Each structure stands twice: as C-alpha cells, then as structure tokens.
Amino acid sequence: MTGFSPPDFTAARFASAPDATFVPAPADGVLPDGFFSTTNLPTYAKIGGGWRLPREPRMDSALVLDAAGILWVREGRRVKAGERVAVGVAEDGSEGIYVHATAFLDPEGPSEFKFMTSDVSREKPIEYAIMARLLIDERERGGYPIWVAGPALVHSRARADMVWFIEHGFVAALLAGNAVAVHDIEASIFGTSLGVGGSGQAAVGGHGLHMRAINQVRAAGSIAEAVRRGIITSGIMHACVRHGVPFVLTGSIRDDGPLPDVITDAIAGQDAMKRHTTKATMAILIATALHAIATGNMLPAFVTNPDGSLRELPTVCVDSSEFVVSKLKDRGTHQAFGVVTNAQDFMHILRLYVERELDARGLGEATAQNASGLVLAR
C-alpha cells in the first residue's frame, strides 16, 4: 500500500488550464462525439475554476454534469438526451480534465492507465510476416539460426514442416533432447509417435514401439549409421544427416534408451550446445521449457557484427502456454518474443509465410509448385 499524493493544483499548468468542456448528449444512450472516456484512476474535472472529483468513478464511462451541478461518472447507456457530457482526449489537465495516474503508483514506475500491456498473451497477434522476413534475412546473409525443439514438434505432425526448413537451408543447427529424435525415428520406422498413429489412435502394442525404435538405432551404433543402413528413411533426423545440419542431442533423466548420439552428461551437453549458441544469430525455441531455458541461459541478447557494432539477437519462443514464455523471460532471456500457440500450427503457418516471402523476393520455387509441395509435405 503506497500512500496517496494529491495533485498540486496550484501548479501553473493546472492554474492556467481551461474549464472542462461539456456538450449535450445527442440522444438517449448516445454520447457526443469526442466524449472523454474514463479510466478507474482518480480523475479531476475543472469546473468554475475549481478541480473536482466525480461521484461513482469507474472506467469506460463518461463524465456528466447534472442539472444540480453535480459531477458524475455515468455509463453511456444511462445518459439521457441533452445531458451535459465532458469532451476531450487529453488526460494531463490541458483540456480541463486530469487523470491522476501517479496517485498511488511508484513514482519511478509507469505513469499511466495500463490497458493491454501484458507482455506475453495468447491474445496478442502473432507476427508471422516479421518472423519469416528475419529468417530469410539470416539465411541470405549467412547467419546462424539455431532451432531448439521439444517433442511436440514430432507428436503433432509438424515434422514435415521442420524437414522443409532443414532442406531449404533455414536451420544452422538443431538442439534437442533424446525424445525428439526417438519420436521422429519411431515415426520413420513404425509410422507412430509414442505409439499413436497419425490419426490420433493408439496402435496395438504401441507403448513399446519407441523402445523398439531406440533398440534398432542402438544396434546400428548411431543415427547417421541407421540412416546409411536404411533403417531411418524419413523425418527430421534423416534430413539433418542428409543435409549435413549438425544436431546436439542432450540427455535428461527422463530419457528412454537413450539413443547412442545422446550426450548424457549435462555439463558436456552444455558445452556442446554452447558451441552453437556462441555462433547463433537467431534462435527459435519451440515447445520445450528445459531446452529453451538452457539455451536462453547461454545465449547473449545480441550478435556482434563484423564491424564490431552489435545488433539484437532475434529470439522467438513458441509454447502452448504463457507460462513457459514468461518463465524464460523471468530467467533473464528478456529479449524473447513470445508466441502462444500449438507447435504444429506455428510450423505450418511460419512455413507458409516463408514460402510467400521467398516468392515475393524471387527466391522461391514457383507458386504452383509450392502449393503442391505443401500437399506433398504432409
């Protein structure tokens, strides 16, 4: 509870301010053009040279001066034709209305009515066009965009889109855990992910399929060898191997197997990740709290340009819940741009926007081919 600091109405800007202007309402329940729209903060109107607080304060309403000279805050629907309604937009007193935003707030803090200011929210628009441009810019200038992903990328069939990004040169390195690779390889070998088929139905005996996939790769000795032998014929890991995109699979206590490529020591894993974060010029973190925060911990908020100047390091964090994004920011990765959505949908739309932007820049395959490509890629 901070104390109350009343405005000093003897100050010149208040003393010289005009009286508030009141205009008759044109009809019952209709306010005059330019009506002053209230907030829930202490609000003073200058009337007859004196500053007054209205009765029944609330937000999203109008200031009404009744026949008896009493000032009210009143909902527009309750205003009658002819009643005197304050007009004006300025909240600093210069038009005779003053919103005392710092009445209780920390004077060092924000000094206005807050509205739609939360940092991370599913209600915010998602800037696919900007992300697409950034991603293409990085590719075109030889940047090093790192992708950090959790298993939702595979569970939810965004797998084809991730393969597309790898194939088209947008992935400098993939940082993930055992599970991403296991589910991806299970999908290649058995057509399921954690025993669930593409249609969302659990397969018979499905609970063991990821273990069988792991066992086949362990028998081969490595993912690359399993690709070479034709055990793994599609998917994200296959694309990384075929296109020479480095991947770091770090271990966790939750891992089954693990796959032979997994770095099981957390410190060695951090060091392997850091070899990529040190080079990173962009980071896309998808559906993983563990790997996103781990990467965020190692990632500078900036890139050093060849000329020694710095630029921001674009960091995008995608998750189904606001919580993961907020936590990433709370752990210090304040620069992250949060996208609250499903990983599958994110990947599909981001790819669509990248394809459009490539076409617009004359870098894409023909539109018609893209369209069929989209179908094939599923």
Added chain:
Amino acid sequence: MTGFSPPDFTAARFASAPDATFVPAPADGVLPDGFFSTTNLPTYAKIGGGWRLPREPRMDSALVLDAAGILWVREGRRVKAGERVAVGVAEDGSEGIYVHATAFLDPEGPSEFKFMTSDVSREKPIEYAIMARLLIDERERGGYPIWVAGPALVHSRARADMVWFIEHGFVAALLAGNAVAVHDIEASIFGTSLGVGGSGQAAVGGHGLHMRAINQVRAAGSIAEAVRRGIITSGIMHACVRHGVPFVLTGSIRDDGPLPDVITDAIAGQDAMKRHTTKATMAILIATALHAIATGNMLPAFVTNPDGSLRELPTVCVDSSEFVVSKLKDRGTHQAFGVVTNAQDFMHILRLYVERELDARGLGEATAQNASGLVLAR
C-alpha cells in the same frame, strides 16, 4: 485403494500356456528383436512351468533371466551381450508372459496399461483435413453449421479468415457476444482491437476506442444500419450483414455499451440461440468458454436425418488450453472434438485445408487465385 486380486494361475489358459521364450542379447546394451517391453503393472513370466514376478519392476524395460535363474526387469542399456531376454508381444499369458492389468483396477474399468489415452491434449494431432471435409460436406448438402466464437477471433487477426468462411457459404449462423462485435467494429472504424493495432502496439488513447466504436453504432441504431451508412465497412459483422448470415449477440455482465443488437436478457438470449442450435448440423466453437458451454448445453449430440435415422453432430471446440475443452465435456458435451491451439492459427490453417479440399473436388477457384487470395486476405 482397491484390494489386490491375484491371478488364478490354475485357470486353463494359464496352465496350458508355454514357458516364456528367452533369447540372448546380440550386443551390450542391445536387445534381441521382438523383446518384451515392460509396463509398470504386475507382470508374470512362466519359467519351468511356474509363474514368477521379476525383481525391480518398471516400465520400458526388458525381462532378463540371469545365470542364477533370477528374473529381473532391466533397462536395455544395462543388458550385456548374451544375457537371456524375454521375447513376445502378447500380454495375456499366451506366450508365457502375463500382465495383470486388473490387479487393482476396478474390474468394470479399462483393463490395460494406459498410455497416451488422455482425451484432450495439445500433444494430439489436429485433424484439419477431416474438419475441412466435414465442413464442405455440410455446405454441399445444405447443412446448418453454426459458429460460436469469442473475441480472440478478432484480437488475433483471424478476422480475415472468418470473413472468408462467411463469404464462401460455410457459416449458417454466428453466435457470439457483445465483445466479438465490438472489437470487430473497432477494427473496421479505427484499425485497432481494444486499442491495440495490428502490430501489437497500443495506440495512443487506445483504451477509449472501443467505447467510441460502440457509441457510433448506438447512434446509428443497429449494426445493419451502421453498415448501410458506411460506418462499418469491413470485417465479420459487415460480412454477416452483406451476406444475410444471421447472428445472435447475447449479453453478459462484462459488456461495455452494449451494442444495440445485443440481447441483454440471458433467457431471451438462450431462446434466440436455441432457434439455431435446433437446426444445427455441425458446431464449431472457438475460443470462448461461456458461449461454448452455453451452446453445448442446448445442442443435441446428434442430427435427425430426413429419413428419421440419426447421425452424430460434429462438434469442434478450439481453445488455447485443455481446460476449456475438458470443462465443456465435463458439462455433458462429451462428443466435442478438442483442438488445443491459438484461434488465429486454427482459422488460418482450417481455411487453407478447406481451399485445398475445394480444389481437389473441383469446387474451388483456381489454385493460383487461391494463393493470391490468401495474400489478399491478410
């Protein structure tokens, strides 16, 4: 805590079952093909004619019979070359391994190891192709698909896609609240939604813009009249008016204004909604707990065909959180198919799939036109 019911191994199917088969591991940390993959339930292997429980039970591991004849559950990574590992898939004892799934569970309940069975999860694939087919089927046979939406539809710029669905005949009626219409109309008049522009930045004086939008429509007398007068020139409500799609806007205590078209009495509102739910042949509920559950309450789980037979009423519920979908189901709308994602992304991808399916059926505009249409629609 339910009591333990041991298996009756004197039963014929157990007595006649063979011993479990054990096969040597081909290498250190590699299991033989067809290894039995354990669960966390009591699991018995038949060895020398007797049924035994292994030591150290856990899931995702193998059954190993050691040199001393002791049976263990062991992680694959710990198995040495040559160790005897049980093989088999059957869990009913017929191959010498019995998983006692009903040991503690209610005998009326499900009788197996549960894995990936949750009803509603962001980890489940989203069946856009199926939804697109259903939606086109309904349009083609003259069905009555109702759309029920919350304000995220407008906040997050799915507005253009919703307009597209209205224009292309996929919306028989729109059921929503005051806020959807207010934000949509604010976007038409001021280019903002709750004072936030398309780029996610709050506009100056933005907190009052929705009140100004409401006031203009109140002055006009109705949404249709505001469209006629050119006050509202784009968006969802505009498209409904122009294409004769009926809408029901029901009131709530949270409403600003409200708009003159809003039915403020909850009972009258229910009656107005029911005139559409009674005719509905499909329901799409997007980003609204209040309106989705209200509609679910009135909606039969089935449609009566002209010949008197019944068919399921496809019901899709889209929300950013599993909670709303689960709550809808808990309130009785058990038939709902849940989609856990962002409303903006859902609309964009659903439209893309509908366009593809229209093309595949020869019902669409040409592919090239669609592609440019997509761009225009932004």
Added chain:
Amino acid sequence: MTGFSPPDFTAARFASAPDATFVPAPADGVLPDGFFSTTNLPTYAKIGGGWRLPREPRMDSALVLDAAGILWVREGRRVKAGERVAVGVAEDGSEGIYVHATAFLDPEGPSEFKFMTSDVSREKPIEYAIMARLLIDERERGGYPIWVAGPALVHSRARADMVWFIEHGFVAALLAGNAVAVHDIEASIFGTSLGVGGSGQAAVGGHGLHMRAINQVRAAGSIAEAVRRGIITSGIMHACVRHGVPFVLTGSIRDDGPLPDVITDAIAGQDAMKRHTTKATMAILIATALHAIATGNMLPAFVTNPDGSLRELPTVCVDSSEFVVSKLKDRGTHQAFGVVTNAQDFMHILRLYVERELDARGLGEATAQNASGLVLAR
C-alpha cells in the same frame, strides 16, 4: 464418424416395458417431483405402446407431452402449470424411457452419458485427509515414501513445510535437481530465491545471488560440508543433512553451477534415483514435469508386501496445471492421483491435515504446540 445403430425395440425388455409416466407440472416454470432430466443423447419415450423421439432434444430439460400428443424436450422454465411432464430416473427403458447411449459410441467404450468424468481437473476436490492418512500409515509401518520436487517448492515458501515433513520422519528420500538445492541454499545464505525476497520484491543485484550461493558450496566441496561449516544454516538441504535423509540431485542442461553434489550424467542419475524408486512404497511428486515423469518411468504401480501379495503404490502428482498431470499419466504412470494447485498451498494444507491426523491418533505434539509450531515454521 461411427454409424448409427438404432435400438432394437422388438427386444423383450423394450416390448415388456410400461409406457412412460406423465404427471402435470404443479406451477408455471416448476416441474413435478421426480421429473426425468434429459441428456443430449437420443432418448425415446414409450407412449401408447410405441417408442418415440422427442422434438428439440437438449440436455438438462424435461420431456413434455403436449395437448396434441406431440413429445417435446422443454426447459423447465418454459413449462406451464398442468402440462404433462415425464417422470422417472431409469434410462434403460424399464420405466418407459430409453437413453440410447451407444447410438454412436464405440460399443466397447463407456455406455452412458458422460458428465464430470475428466480424470484431472482443478474442479475436483483435493483429498488432503486421505493423503494425510496414507502418509502417516507409511511412516508408522516403516514404509519408504519418496518425495520428488521442483523448485516451486522453494520459490513459493513451502520450504518451511518441507523441512517439517523431513524433521517428522515423513521423507525417506528426496529426489530433485540442482535448482531446488540452489534456491534453498540461496534462501539460507541470502534470504532470497532467484534474487526475490520473501515479500516478492526483487533484491538489488539479485540476479547474481544464486551464483554466489553455488560458488560458496563449490568452495566448501559439498552440501554436507557447507552445513558442517555453518555456511548453510536452514532449509531443506540442511534438514536432509541433519536428519540423515538421503537426497539425489540429478543434473540437467539448465543447471547453473552446478552444486558439487549434482550427478551430472543422466544415466548415472537414473541409476541413483532407481535405488530409491525400487524401495518406494509411496511417491509424492511436486511441481516438476521432468523429475516427476522420470520417476514415474522407473516406478512400479505396486508394492510387494513381505507375504508376496501386492498393493497399489500411492502416487500423488501436484502441479499448477492439468497438463503436467495428464502428461505423466499419458507416459504410463496411470495410477497417479492428480492435484491441481499451487505447491506452496499444497504443502501448507497437507501439513495441517497431517498434524490433525497425528493428534487424532495420539501421535502428535499437543494441539497448542502445533498451533504455535505452525507460526514458528513460517
């Protein structure tokens, strides 16, 4: 879309069923006692020996036979005094009303209207009394309850309650990660957790305090040594050291430091955890997806009693979101009882119930002492 299977009304149970009973409504908008309450499933009433579907089906309403002999589903509020309303509770036809629950559903699946059946929900009551009894039972019979916790246990000041459970013999082993220990030790040394003081305010220079805490323990060589030297003087790790409760701290790529006690290799970490899961007779998993699922993977669903009989292994999973609990169950730990709440509040109330139950069993300190103990423990 499953096909429709109409009921076979020639079956004996339908043929021999009586007509449905209709009773006049006692007043406008009031239904007769014992009215039949509808669901959204196809519902047939026997009238004049024939089975009929009503018009305008919906849930939570009544069956009304109007003057013209037409059968309606109607909301109670719309029923007029004297209108004929069906009464009965049976839904199997035996009282003349049949709810065709298997019309579309998989015949192997559940055969009734589903209502409030979701497994995990913040709307479900939390059974603190049962959990308290189980925990005391385990202590009294020498069981081995393992606690698995995430850092929210420390962030949110449940720390004092966790210390109480350790001191009173309810913790056989603590399985956690580096962060739990770091935040707990930061709290002991600096009075903050991630730089945030007990009042929720960030401390000056707070972002580095957890690093300074880690550094002091690294200098000491181990947590136990830091306790011995008086560097760590309170909290969870201190209580474990003082009371000889074993702890396993497993590493992750997200770790700062790490503390010298952390097992950084994921496989070695699993092996260390398994030494406790193999002995566990109860498991309490609090506010950690990673450690909860890792533990669930290793934990049998049952305990083997000394006489060779089995009993269920009580598994409680506490998290702020339904998602983590559902995911744990989806990964196979189906036996988990989910509690959707804040870790701090869970710990405080569980302790309160345990104290009450101890008093009721004559095992507690005196009530007055408990009350002051509660205050002290804060």
Added chain:
Amino acid sequence: MTGFSPPDFTAARFASAPDATFVPAPADGVLPDGFFSTTNLPTYAKIGGGWRLPREPRMDSALVLDAAGILWVREGRRVKAGERVAVGVAEDGSEGIYVHATAFLDPEGPSEFKFMTSDVSREKPIEYAIMARLLIDERERGGYPIWVAGPALVHSRARADMVWFIEHGFVAALLAGNAVAVHDIEASIFGTSLGVGGSGQAAVGGHGLHMRAINQVRAAGSIAEAVRRGIITSGIMHACVRHGVPFVLTGSIRDDGPLPDVITDAIAGQDAMKRHTTKATMAILIATALHAIATGNMLPAFVTNPDGSLRELPTVCVDSSEFVVSKLKDRGTHQAFGVVTNAQDFMHILRLYVERELDARGLGEATAQNASGLVLAR
C-alpha cells in the same frame, strides 16, 4: 528491431572510472568472493584504460582475463585456480564494468537486465499474511469488502471456509452467478456438486441433481423462502440469508434454470452489482473470469476516505491460471494483486491466517477453539 546505440565512453563518468579489478580464482571451478556475475547484455570492462567487450558472452558467468590478455565470459565451473576473475557489483561503470542495458531497448523503457519481473506467476509467493491483515482492518473500520466468486468455490469444498468468512463478518456483499448458488444448494440438498460427491466420485443419476435442486427453489419462489422452509439448510447461500449479507446473482446464457433470484438482464445485473462496487473498500475475486472482469470494469482503483483523501482499493484476484489475472489487468484493473492457485486451497489458508491474526490481535476465539473449529468446519 531497434538500432544499436553504443555507449559514449568519452563521457566523464567513463573516462574517470577505474580499471576493472581482477582477482585470482582460489581453486579450480571456484570463483573469488565478490566475482562479477554476468547478464546477457553487452558488457564492457575497462582494462588498461580502454573499454572492451569479452568473447563468448552469456549470463550467470564470470569475466576472465587470460594470460594472453584476452577477455572472456566463462562459466565458473570452467575457471582454473589462479585465473584472473573480475570482481565488483556495480553495473554502471563505476568499478570498471559497464552493462549497456539500453543498447537496444526503448530509451523510455526499463533500463536494466530483467530477471523475475513478470507480474503474475505461480512462482511468486502468496502474501496470505498481508491479505489477512487487510481483511481484518476492513472489518474493524467498517469497510465494505465485496467477494466475487465462481463455482470452483463450491466444487472444490471451499464452501465451509466461505461460510466461515460470512459468519465472522468479513463479507459485505457476495456477487456471483447462478452456478455458484445452484452448486451450493445442490450440496445442501443432495450432498453433491454437479453430481459429484465430496469424495470426487460421480453419483448415480448425478447429472440431473442440479436440475432437481433448481426446481425445488423455483417451487419455493426464492432462495430466502427455501431457507425459511428448511429446504436449504447449509452452505453459502444459507449463511448469506441467515446473516443478512446481500448477494447479487447475475444471469448468463450458460445458466440452467435459473434460480428465481437471478437477475437475467445483463444491464439490470450490472446496475445491481454497481450498487455494491460503488461502496466497496476491498475486492476479492475468486475463480471467475466473467464476474471478475465485470466487477473490475465497475470498480474504481481507489476509495475516497471521509476526509476526501483517497486510498488504494485492495483488489485480489485468485485463479488457477496466470491467464485470467493477466486478462483482468489487461482490461484495465491494473491494481489487481494476482494469486495463482486453487480456490479451495486459497480459502483454507486465508482463513487460517485470518484466524491467527485475529488471535494475535485478541479478536479471535481461543486458539484451542479455533483448532477444533477448523476440524468442525470440514
């Protein structure tokens, strides 16, 4: 993307700053006391009179000057005994280290590394002691605390605690919807809530019990009359009637029934709510998005004292998810203090703290009585 503004190192405060101080690490993996802990922002150290950026920047690490005079950011675990490590806490250059926090940030925005600054998070401590003091202060000075609640208050057995607050004079008015009253009355008549008993099990025929409860109250004519007739014998509504606490039940399209006391018109409902918000001196909003935001819209952020001075209006918003609290704030109720937890647990602990504080002030019943009261209240 904002541009980069390099620091002006010709400024006096930089020119006059000393060189950074480097101290040898005392042991391998151990940093010297007072080490400088890095962030992810551009950080310059003054060495030999010049300002330098280190290589491999990241947060939570140390500045190390190697034998070749190169400056590195290095994790503490990688530092060797004797290596030169920067010490200091100041980030403004005054100790030779400058963190360039405004390198990219909006110069009007926050000017430091952000860490644990999110407004609403389940990771923040819950200030029960402060809330308890505020609530008692309001009661003692004759304030007007309003409680606004959603049905989770009843579902989750916080019902007994709410009754306690009503009985002890902490509730000036209760604002809720039809559902709160229906579930509360169902619990009084049938012992269930939405057909679910206290143990969490669904009752047979349970889906209709709330309709039967509603019907009985409709037959009686009002809640007060149903209390008078002995139909409702316990619970929240019973306590309001018995203790003369006014309640406002506002309608929504989701309502079953509704109960005869429900104001079905949204505008009339708002007016009825506003009669209480205008008098409110404190607001507690529990587990309801609709009613919380509706109330927030009408509630000033301040109370006018009898002497004309103003004070903040304490507003507490409790919800299981960060989203509802953030949305309330985004809709303008910026003053709300968010508590992310389960409603049941919140009520139970808040009551416990209020009881303790009453005892501490000599206003409570005796401690022993409280303790038994707690048991009775279950």
